[in-house]
Amino acid sequence: MDKSILKGIVASVDAYPATAWMTSGVSSTVVGRPLISAFERVGYGSVVLDAAGLVLLANAIAIRLLQQEAALATISPEAVGNAIRLLLRRGKARIPMPADTWVTIPREGERDLVVHAVPIGDGSGSGTQTMMIMVDLAGSYEPNSGVLQRMFGLTAAEARLALRIARGDTPADIAQETHVSMPTVRSQLAAVFTKTQTSRQAELVGLLARVSLLP
Secondary structure, X not given: OOHHHHHHHHHHHHOOOOEEOXXXXXXXXXXXXXXXXXHXXXXXXXXXXXXXXXXXXXXXXXXXXXXXXXXXOXXXXXXXXXXXXHHHHHOOOOOXXXXXXXXXXXXXXXXXXXXXXXXXXXXXXXXXXXXXXXXXXOOOOOOOHHHHHHHHOOOHHHHHHHHHHHOOOOHHHHHHHHOOOHHHHHHHHHHHHHHHOOOOHHHHHHHHHHHHHOO
């Protein structure tokens, strides 16, 4: 992999600072800080709780989801904690600390919200934290066009085509909407397959999902 891409990943994580609240007596080093920043990049909400269930960290996507789903109005540890409890009640669940638990939150008219709580830290009781990962199944994530061009050597047109395929568009749809002939679209898609070492649209979509982490 190009070293510039690896540097970009690090820069991307640093560019998504977490909202942090440090309660008294808690070390200023929070195990989950780099993780919730990485989850921010791929579109997942994430909250870190201490052993007592108090909120230590939350990324922006977690805040947005709690605002949408649990009427979070004030951004504070107490308010975020209350919103999380309200959200879990909708899923008829509670999460003991520490825990490895999956909860599905039903939503009317759209796909569910999934919450995964997983213990992190040194496992020493008071030093153990719990990370809550919120996955919005209605969301969609895609890689950066520039990354596709650098990583696979795609042209700008080929990268745009690959992203349209990742969104579920068919070659016929793309040809019609972009006013490009079908032979041209097929030729570009063949080039994308060759450069990405894929052979089917489903395989290409899976590959693009894996590289969506990159900035």
